[in-house]
Amino acid sequence: MTSDSIDIINAFALLTNFVILPALSYGSQLALGALAVTLVYSVLRFSNFAQGDSMAFGTMIVILLTGFMIGRGWTISGIPTALLVIPIAIVFTSMYLLTMDRLIYRHYRKIKAKSITIVMSSIGVMFVTGGIVRFVLGATAQKFEDGERFIFSVREFKAYTGLEQGIAFKTSQFLTITIAFLLVAFVFYFLQKTKTGKAMRAYSDNKELALLSGIDPDKMVQITWLLVAALTTIAGALYGLDKGFAPQQYHLLLLPIFASVIVGGIGSPIGAIAGAFLVAFSEILLTYAYKKFLIYLLPLSMHPSSLVQLIGTEYKYAISFVILVIVLLIKPTGLFKGKVIVDE
Amino acid sequence: MAYLEGKNLVASYGVVPILHECSVEVEKGELAVIVGPNGAGKSTVMRVLLGMLEATSGSVMLDGKDISMLSTQDRISHGLAFVPQTKNVFPSMTVEENLQMGGFIRQDDINQTIEEVYALFPILYDKRKQLAEQLSGGQRQQVAFGRAMMTKPSIMLLDEPTAGVSPIVMDEIFSNILDVRNAGMAVLMVEQNAQQALNIADKGYVLVSGRNEHTGTGKELINNPEVRKKFLGG
Numbered sequence A: 001m002t003s004d005s006i007d008i009i010n011a012f013a014l015l016t017n018f019v020i021l022p023a024l025s026y027g028s029q030l031a032l033g034a035l036a037v038t039l040v041y042s043v044l045r046f047s048n049f050a051q052g053d054s055m056a057f058g059t060m061i062v063i064l065l066t067g068f069m070i071g072r073g074w075t076i077s078g079i080p081t082a083l084l085v086i087p088i089a090i091v092f093t094s095m096y097l098l099t100m101d102r103l104i105y106r107h108y109r110k111i112k113a114k115s116i117t118i119v120m121s122s123i124g125v126m127f128v129t130g131g132i133v134r135f136v137l138g139a140t141a142q143k144f145e146d147g148e149r150f151i152f153s154v155r156e157f158k159a160y161t162g163l164e165q166g167i168a169f170k171t172s173q174f175l176t177i178t179i180a181f182l183l184v185a186f187v188f189y190f191l192q193k194t195k196t197g198k199a200m201r202a203y204s205d206n207k208e209l210a211l212l213s214g215i216d217p218d219k220m221v222q223i224t225w226l227l228v229a230a231l232t233t234i235a236g237a238l239y240g241l242d243k244g245f246a247p248q249q250y251h252l253l254l255l256p257i258f259a260s261v262i263v264g265g266i267g268s269p270i271g272a273i274a275g276a277f278l279v280a281f282s283e284i285l286l287t288y289a290y291k292k293f294l295i296y297l298l299p300l301s302m303h304p305s306s307l308v309q310l311i312g313t314e315y316k317y318a319i320s321f322v323i324l325v326i327v328l329l330i331k332p333t334g335l336f337k338g339k340v341i342v343d344e
Numbered sequence B: 001m002a003y004l005e006g007k008n009l010v011a012s013y014g015v016v017p018i019l020h021e022c023s024v025e026v027e028k029g030e031l032a033v034i035v036g037p038n039g040a041g042k043s044t045v046m047r048v049l050l051g052m053l054e055a056t057s058g059s060v061m062l063d064g065k066d067i068s069m070l071s072t073q074d075r076i077s078h079g080l081a082f083v084p085q086t087k088n089v090f091p092s093m094t095v096e097e098n099l100q101m102g103g104f105i106r107q108d109d110i111n112q113t114i115e116e117v118y119a120l121f122p123i124l125y126d127k128r129k130q131l132a133e134q135l136s137g138g139q140r141q142q143v144a145f146g147r148a149m150m151t152k153p154s155i156m157l158l159d160e161p162t163a164g165v166s167p168i169v170m171d172e173i174f175s176n177i178l179d180v181r182n183a184g185m186a187v188l189m190v191e192q193n194a195q196q197a198l199n200i201a202d203k204g205y206v207l208v209s210g211r212n213e214h215t216g217t218g219k220e221l222i223n224n225p226e227v228r229k230k231f232l233g234g
Helices: A008-044 A051-072 A081-110 A115-137 A154-161 A171-193 A195-205 A207-212 A217-243 A247-252 A254-264 A269-287 A291-297 A313-330 B042-050 B072-077 B095-102 B111-120 B122-126 B137-149 B167-182 B194-200 B218-223 B225-231
Strands: A150-152 B004-013 B016-026 B031-035 B057-062 B080-083 B155-159 B186-190 B203-208 B211-216
Touching: A008 A051, A008 A171, A008 A195, A008 A217, A008 A254, A008 A269, A008 A291, A051 A081, A051 A115, A051 A217, A051 A247, A051 A254, A081 A115, A081 A217, A115 A247, A150 A154, A150 A171, A171 A195, A171 A217, A171 A269, A195 A207, A195 A217, A195 B095, A207 A217, A207 B072, A217 A247, A247 A254, A254 A269, A254 A313, A269 A313, B004 B042, B016 B031, B016 B042, B016 B057, B016 B186, B016 B203, B031 B042, B031 B167, B031 B194, B042 B057, B042 B080, B042 B155, B042 B186, B072 B080, B080 B137, B095 B111, B095 B137, B111 B122, B111 B137, B122 B137, B137 B167, B167 B186, B167 B194, B194 B218, B203 B218, B211 B218, B218 B225
Parallel strands: B016 B211, B031 B186, B031 B203, B080 B155, B155 B186
Antiparallel strands: B004 B016, B004 B057, B203 B211
């Protein structure tokens, strides 16, 4: 290209490759985590601080099972083995979460503890879960993606379109976006249309009346943990396939996840998903270096010499935090009119 | 032996004793009313009958069977239904979903019963897709009634059904209650509006400090000078 021409198509391709696709897949991963937090909050009435580490736990199981399968040669070419073992990993994660509920949360429900007490106990569960994961897998980062890495690579894209700026579509991104969409659709269908899903909403709405209608509270709690286990394991596995697995990274995911939930409106499932994409896009849009993007769009005389990066990537967690503070100051009920946490 | 009987019920909240050997009973096709001053334990009687609060002693008999040991849910499936005073609907669910949840424990087709509820409260049919929290107070009360009727109960317990509604709505609610009774159900209700409630009641209980102070037909109680002076304002 001649350096003084304005090239909108290449600029858009650049943005798609480095901002839109990564933010869509990161947003999908956050959305699943945020949906899990929302379900726990709605049904069990506490903010689950162990969510990030539970995702690490689910991913740990996926990694162990993936290693086992590859060791035996039980793989299907082209498909990440992790994908095949997710259903089994969900079963293990369900068992773990149900055990934690039986050992810890059930006691606090029984004595009708204040919500803040249960939140504190979930912080305990968070440390224990994080500890288990580090004990089993170690604290170092690892990759567990196998199979075909790209739906199409930068080179293939360039060859096909003839554009200077390529777009790579990673398998992990494709899987993340597709699976997250299907899973969210399933959860909404379940909550809106099935008898058990409606009972869960009823239980979340008015516990005493649910009891009077013959809805079994223990069953509602169990089903919630099963859904949470599925969301948690899949979110963790997809995040790991996309960015690699590191226990500390998962632990820190709690902040963007909580930011998503609060931005969307606490207790609102649709809000959690919208919030997740808002947080994901904010993080990536604010930390992206726009130099090359502007070079495509501006005449030569106006080309920037700096990176044009608003905030360094090392500050990406600060973005979630700032969003959190702004929402709580200006609109504590969030975008979708959720609840404001009060201790009942 | 009456259809539903609470015999010599003793209950307390923690260490605070509420009921002292209190007894109530109601027959099918009969409307019994519990009246009395605030803190007399009126609502507590209901909670004990429903198994939401455990009685220290005394028994609850349904159709001759002792149901004192059953859980609330089991009592519901044995034909008891309850409309609480407040928080008696699922606010973020539609009218229709509220009714569906009322019929949650039923294994058979509940659509027939939903139609019956709509026939009794036609306004609910028009509002069936609306969220319960968007309805007026009187309409919400109808949703609460409808929800309780979904189990096809043989006995309805109502906790102050007319609390906080206008006089016109109150008349409407009382006439709804009489419809329910005339359909053959046993109805036991706690009421603040003692005069009006005793007027339509077949049987009344005046409760004071957790004890049966007066018992009789609605008419007897209204004509009892002591009851008139103390509880009906002369």
